[in-house]
Amino acid sequence: MGSSNAGRAFIGSFTSAGGHGITAVAVDRDTGALTVIASTDAVADPSYLVVGRAPETGGTVLYAVSEGADGAAAAFAVTGDDAPRLIGEALPVDGSSPTHLSLAAGHLLTANYGSGSVTALPVRADGSLGPVASVLRHEGSGPDPDRQAGPHAHHVVADPSGQWVLSVDLGTDSVRVCALDPRTGALRPHTETAMRPGTGPRHLAFHPSGGHVYVLNELEPTLTVCRWDSAGGRLDPVGETPVLPHDAYTAGAGGGERTYPSEVVVSHDGRFLWTANRGHDSISVLTLDETAEKPALVAAVGCGGHWPRDLTLDPGGQWLYAANERSGDVSWFAVDAETGIPAHAGSLDAPAASCVVFA
Template sequence: MGANTGVRAFIGSFTSAGGLGITVADVDGNTGELSVLASTDVLADPSFLAVGRAPGAGAPVLYAVSEVSDGAAAAFDIGGGGAPALIGEPRPVEGDGPTHLDVRGGHLFTANYGSGSVTTLPLRHDGSPGPAAGVLRHAGGGPDPARQATPHAHQVLAAPSGDWVLSVDLGTDSVRVCALDPGTGSLRTHSEAVLRPGTGPRHLAFHPAGGHLYVLNELEPTVTVCRWDAVTGLLEPMGEAPVLPHGADDGGDPVRAYPSEVVVSHDGRFLWTANRGHDSISVLALDETAEKPVLVAAVGCGGRWPRDLALDPTGQWLYAANERSGNVSWFSLDAETGMPSPEGSIDVPAASCVVFA
C-alpha cells in the first residue's frame, strides 16, 4: 500500500512540442511512484522549475522560466490541491531563451541561453517577480563555431552560503562567480573559472561538504572537478573525469552524447549524470577527498533524451525527465553502491524538469 508523504513532484515540459506545461504528481514514499494529479499550460515552454518562498507569508512558491525568444519568468501558488495557479503575471527577463532559474534572498535569477546573460528580478510580498532589476551580460566564445560563437548562459545557481551566485556558460567554457548585493539583488562578476576549451559546461552541483563542486560538460561527456572557496569566492578547476565508458561517445552520429544534468548524493559518496543521445544515467563514486570521481557504470535512463535528473528529498529515489520519449522514469538507489534500479515510469509529453515540494 502506498504512503502519502505530502511531497509532490512538479514536472516542466515544452508546450511547443506537445507538453502539458507544468504537471503535478503525488510521490509515494514507499515506492517512489508518481501519480499525476493535474497540469496547467498557462505558461509557454516552462522548461525549468524551482521552488522558493514568498517574502511575505513564507508560503512555498513554484517558479518557472518560459523558454521562448522573448523570455519570461512566472510564479505559481502550489498550496491548493490542484494545478499550480499563477501569482500575478509572467515577467519579461529581458533575455532570450531562459533555460534555468534560482531563488535566493528575495530575488529570482534566470540564466538566458540565447542572449548569454543572467537576469535579476526582485520578488514581491506575494512571491511574484517584479520588473527586472538588472541584467548581467556575458562576453566571449569558444572553439565550436556551431555552439560557441557567442555566450550561452545555461545555469544560474546561488552558492550554499548565499554570498555568491554562479553562472555556467556553455559558449565561453567558463563559470562566473558573481557577487550578490543583498539589497538590490544586482550581480557583479567577481571571478571567472576558465575550463578546457570546447568542453561546453552546462550545469554544476555542489558537494554537500561545501568545498567542491562538479561542472558537467555538454560538448564532451566529462565532469570537471573544482575546489570552491566560499570565503574568497574563487573556483579552481582541478581536473576532469569521464562520465561514459571509453568508446561510448566517438563524436559521430548517432552515438554522440550530450550530458545534461549532474546530481550529488546527500552523503557525498556518489555522483550521477544524465546523458542525452547515449540515453543513460552514469554512476560515479566519490572518495573522501571528493576530488576524484570514478565512473562505475552507465545504465539506461528508462526513455530517450534525459534532459533532467533529480533526487527526491529523502535521497532514496532518482527521477529522469526523458524529453523525446515523453516520460518521467524513477529508480531506487542502492545505498552501498549508488546503482539505480528502474522502478516505474509515467507519461509526461516533452518532459524537461522535475522538482519537489
C-alpha cells in the first residue's frame, strides 16, 4: 500500500468475548479497505477508544476504557507500524463499566455505565493519565425496571465551543450539561434536560453548525432532535423521529428481536445522518433539511454483519465503518455523495469488535 493513500485507524474489542483488544489497522483511503498491522491486549475489554495528542510533544496518543466492574482507563503511545504501547498502567476511574470516553479541557472523561457517573482524569504533558480528579455521580431512574432502575451514563462529550460537557444517561432518560474546570478537573452540574420517559438515550452527535444535537435512543429506535445554546449551556428538545421503518419499529412487540440503536453519526456537510441499529442489523439513513430540525428517514441498509455496536465516518467523509460485535467483523461502506446511502464495500475479521477510531 502506497504511503499517499494510507491512513491509520484502531479497532476496540471485548477481550472477554475473544477479541484481540486494540488492533491497529492501515486504511486505504481510495478503497476504504482495512488491513491489520498489529494488536495488543494490554488492557481488558477496551470497548471504546479516542485519539489525542500529547500536549508536550504533539505525538499521537490512543486512550481506551477498560469496561469491567472495576472500570479503568489507559493511555497508549502510537508509533509507526508497531502495536500501541501502554504508557504506565491502566488507572481506575472510580466507576464501573465505562462505556465511552472523550477528551476535553486537558482531561480524559469517561462515562461509567454501571455506576451511572462521569469521571475526569488529567492528561499529563507526555499524554499519560493522572489519577482521578473528580467524579460526577448521576441520580435518578426511568420506567423500564430492567434497564432503568438507576442511572447509566453511556456517552460523554464536550460541545463544539469547548465550554460545556454533555453526558447522556440511559437510566434516567436525560442529558446533563456540566462545566469542566481545566485547572482542577472538577465537574460542575449546570442543567439536566429530560428526554421522553422510557426512550433510554444512549449517544448524541452535534450538527456541524453547532446549533443542534441529535440524541439517539436505545430502548426505542428513535432520534430526539434538540436545539443547543452554547452561550447558556442549554439543550432543548424540539422533536422526535423514528430511525427505522414502521414495520421494523414494531417488530419487537410482535415477537421479533428488539432493535437497540447504538450510534449516531452526522455527515461533515450536515446533509445526512446515520444510525447503527442492533437487532435490525442495519444502518439507517436520514436526510437533514436546512433547519437541521427535521430528519427524514430515507433508507435502511444491512450493516454487513450482526449487532453493529459502533458506526464511524472516516475523516474524508467517504466511508462508513460498522463494528459488528456479534459477527466479529468491521464492515465498510462507500457513501453516495448525492443520497447519503451507504453501499457495502468490504469487511475485515475483528472478533467482538466494539468501535473504530481514526488517527
